[in-house]
């Protein structure tokens with residue numbers, strides 16, 4: 001038995017949800033570029049869960065169900081209110097989703113119908129949770145979602161209490177589409193491992209949130225913004241990045257385990273970042289980002305991943321940095337739940353082996369003889 005570090009190149013399951021073949025990403029066979037340009041996030045959620053694009057009445061039905069399920073129980077709001085003010089936002093999200101399961105009577109119900117209903121509730125409630133968390137820690141009242149509005153609109157509305165502009169809603173919707181699923185990424189794999197023991201959907205999503213939190217995965221988007229803030233002004237970009245590279249530091253938002261010639265999602269976020277910079281009259285973050293891309297790609301051949309330009313997009317939307325990864329979770333929960341449903345369809349316990357590298361035939365030393 002020989003281990004492959006980081007399971008690189010190992011095919012661990014079959015899946016018909018998303019594919020990355022020769023650098024092209026599809027959801028259910030549809031190219032991500034087309035979805036980013038033409039679809040809405042709700043259509044993508046339907047596509048991921050049910051394997052086809054919805055017709056108008058199927059889409060209306062799903063939107064109605066998402067809207068209906070978008071409020072969170074009062075007990076959960078009280079739980080959020082009681083959290084320490086300075087808590088890490090992904091740790092909070094992980095705990096809140098776990099708490100949410102305690103108020104879902106179907107949490108441990110394993111039928112297909114119950115699992116779809118839970119997927120709808122999780123997708124509908126994560127944006128409400130993230131917005132409520134952001135407001136409560138500032139001492140503000142949470143805002144109820146508007147019935148009938150899109151997830152992208154509602155999230156921005158619940159966060160700020162103001163009607164978002166059309167371009168803000170478009171940018172948020174596009175970001176949600178682009179982050180929705182990505183084959184067997186670390187958090188999705190974590191969710192599948194958890195539910196393959198026949199544990200419940202909430203446990204799978206909580207495992208996934210824990211995995212997404214790390215800076216090598218979803219947590220990178222916050223780190224990108226921290227880096228842009230550290231650089232501060234474009235004239236410092238070259239010296240700061242070159243110093244990081246010479247110190248062998250990783251440049252957040254660059255590189256990818258699967259894409260070696262560039263992430264097809266990055267260009268859409270770059271375009272949104274540029275547009276938002278023009279609309280807000282502050283292109284500083286966008287320009288600094290393009291400059292960093294030039295330096296990192298030029299010197300290391302590394303290309304930006306989905307996390308890189310999302311940082312300047314969210315900042316232009318006025319979103320605090322520590323909500324970037326929770327926003328990723330708000331989108332990726334559609335993919336996690338699709339994968340959990342797929343895992344349940346044809347389940348087998350996921351239990352690989354480890355190549356043992358410890359001592360062999362070690363004696364049991366009695367306590368009095370130990371050093």
Ligand SMILES: CC(=O)SCCNC(=O)CCNC(=O)[C@H](O)C(C)(C)COP(=O)(O)OP(=O)(O)OC[C@H]1O[C@@H](n2cnc3c(N)ncnc32)[C@H](O)[C@@H]1OP(=O)(O)O
Pocket residue numbers: 006215216217218220249250251252253254255256257258300302305306307
């Ligand atoms: C949504 C997502 O999860 S997308 C990924 C988000 N994560 C990031 O942006 C964090 C920064 N990027 C990285 O850490 C990596 O590129 C990963 C984790 C995404 C992929 O990692 P792996 O496939 O395991 O590649 P690995 O980390 O082994 O890197 C291979 C080589 O490229 C270098 N490298 C990879 N990414 C970077 C980077 N962002 N900055 C500098 N060097 C890098 C490594 O240092 C290593 O160099 P070496 O061979 O000289 O030691």
Ligand SMILES: O=C([O-])CC(=O)C(=O)O
Pocket residue numbers: 179181182183184185186217257258305306
């Ligand atoms: O696929 C991966 O390894 C990371 C990920 O989630 C993404 O790029 O969206």
